[in-house]
Amino acid sequence: MKQSYPPPEGVGGGQTHDSHTLSHSDLLLLLRATGEEKTLLFERSAAVKEKHVGNRVYFRGLIEFSNICQKNCLYCGIRKENETVRRYNLTDDEILNAARFAADNKYASLVLQSGEVETGNFTRRVANLLTRIHRETGNQLRITLSCGEQDKETYKMWHDCGAHRYLLRIESSNPDLYVKLHPSDGMHLYRRRRECLDALQETGYQVGTGVMIGLPFQTLEDLTNDLLFMQQFNIDMVGMGPYLEHSDTPLYAYRDQLLPLEERFQLTLKMIACLRILMPDINIAATTALQSIDKLGREKAIKIGANVIMPNITPGKYRDDYLLYQNKPCTDENAEDCKTCLEARIALAENEIAYGEWGDSKHFGERDKGRGTKD
Numbered sequence: 001m002k003q004s005y006p007p008p009e010g011v012g013g014g015q016t017h018d019s020h021t022l023s024h025s026d027l028l029l030l031l032r033a034t035g036e037e038k039t040l041l042f043e044r045s046a047a048v049k050e051k052h053v054g055n056r057v058y059f060r061g062l063i064e065f066s067n068i069c070q071k072n073c074l075y076c077g078i079r080k081e082n083e084t085v086r087r088y089n090l091t092d093d094e095i096l097n098a099a100r101f102a103a104d105n106k107y108a109s110l111v112l113q114s115g116e117v118e119t120g121n122f123t124r125r126v127a128n129l130l131t132r133i134h135r136e137t138g139n140q141l142r143i144t145l146s147c148g149e150q151d152k153e154t155y156k157m158w159h160d161c162g163a164h165r166y167l168l169r170i171e172s173s174n175p176d177l178y179v180k181l182h183p184s185d186g187m188h189l190y191r192r193r194r195e196c197l198d199a200l201q202e203t204g205y206q207v208g209t210g211v212m213i214g215l216p217f218q219t220l221e222d223l224t225n226d227l228l229f230m231q232q233f234n235i236d237m238v239g240m241g242p243y244l245e246h247s248d249t250p251l252y253a254y255r256d257q258l259l260p261l262e263e264r265f266q267l268t269l270k271m272i273a274c275l276r277i278l279m280p281d282i283n284i285a286a287t288t289a290l291q292s293i294d295k296l297g298r299e300k301a302i303k304i305g306a307n308v309i310m311p312n313i314t315p316g317k318y319r320d321d322y323l324l325y326q327n328k329p330c331t332d333e334n335a336e337d338c339k340t341c342l343e344a345r346i347a348l349a350e351n352e353i354a355y356g357e358w359g360d361s362k363h364f365g366e367r368d369k370g371r372g373t374k375d
């Protein structure tokens with residue numbers, strides 16, 4: 001559908017004012033934009049990015065340290081009931097070596113990601129790893145955790161051990177859609193997800209969330225509400241990517257209902273652009289899933305608003321076993337290949353890698369001033 005002019009407030013490359021207000025109907029129009037209107041949206045979001053966070057990209061070395069998971073999200077290739085997955089758990093030494101690689105190469109930040117396990121052993125192991133990584137890399141690294149839903153005491157313990165950021169996607173802010181994406185077994189509750197996000201914010205983390213884009217049953221209305229949810233929740237960071245199907249998951253049965261890949265890709269870029277305009281100073285990741293659809297996917301996201309990239313530094317031999325979706329890129333590379341490839345790609349996107357800088361969310365800095373607990 002063609003969008004009517006003038007474009008919504010806050011959009012349009014030539015505008016001089018600096019409004020970041022986009023209403024529900026504005027956002028809906030923007031998510032439908034094509035042609036010239038889409039170009040205008042991207043020009044505006046690129047300008048907002050340059051003004052508020054600069055044309056700089058922060059690295060977060062991603063360690064997918066275990067694919068063992070107690071959950072059964074209907075979309076995810078490493079869900080517990082997928083028996084075709086070869087399960088792995090990196091040793092502490094493998095994790096520490098990867099962390100040293102990140103420190104030596106001035107990545108400045110790490111993401112420790114895994115399947116979801118809620119046990120005392122897991123809690124203690126992560127706490128111990130955090131302590132050792134900080135000790136053995138001379139406190140050079142900021143650490144983000146992405147280990148799913150946990151109780152508040154666990155989040156607090158990990159924060160005390162030096163995790164400053166946490167990524168927990170809401171997946172969809174529509175509770176009815178959330179139910180369709182998860183089993184009804186009492187272990188996958190929308191309410192719990194929201195409580196965990198609240199607990200993370202209260203604990204003092206820089207909180208990141210996100211959604212998958214192009215899911216079966218998902219509407220543009222849902223995505224519009226997702227953007228407004230992120231603004232209302234006052235997130236500090238986001239990781240949004242296209243939903244990509246995996247044949248060993250229950251959601252695969254609905255593949256005929258999916259948008260073509262290129263449309264999912266374009267919709268993801270539009271979501272990133274809208275969010276950059278709505279929340280100019282948050283950190284926005286250019287996710288790997290974008291690159292599975294388009295080889296230059298992450299660079300395109302960087303150009304129009306994203307400012308974080310997560311080079312995979314998981315030891316190469318495990319990468320084939322962390323397949324959330326099929327055709328995941330770079331599973332045959334090692335950490336060094338990833339770095340070289342990204343340097344060239346980011347230069348192509350006319351951005352600069354901020355080596356050696358933590359790149360904390362500026363939004364968190366502002367939010368935290370109010371709390372009076374800046375670390």
Ligand code: SAM
Binds near residue numbers: 171
């Ligand atoms: N287990 C933790 C959790 O769920 O938060 C962290 C790891 S989980 C694999 C990270 C993210 O992968 C999820 O939040 C989900 O959005 C994404 N994901 C899972 N399956 C996907 C798929 N088929 N396509 C795209 N993203 C997917």
Ligand code: SF4
Binds near residue numbers: 071078
């Ligand atoms: Fe487990 Fe996370 Fe995958 Fe859900 S999305 S099945 S919690 S790894």
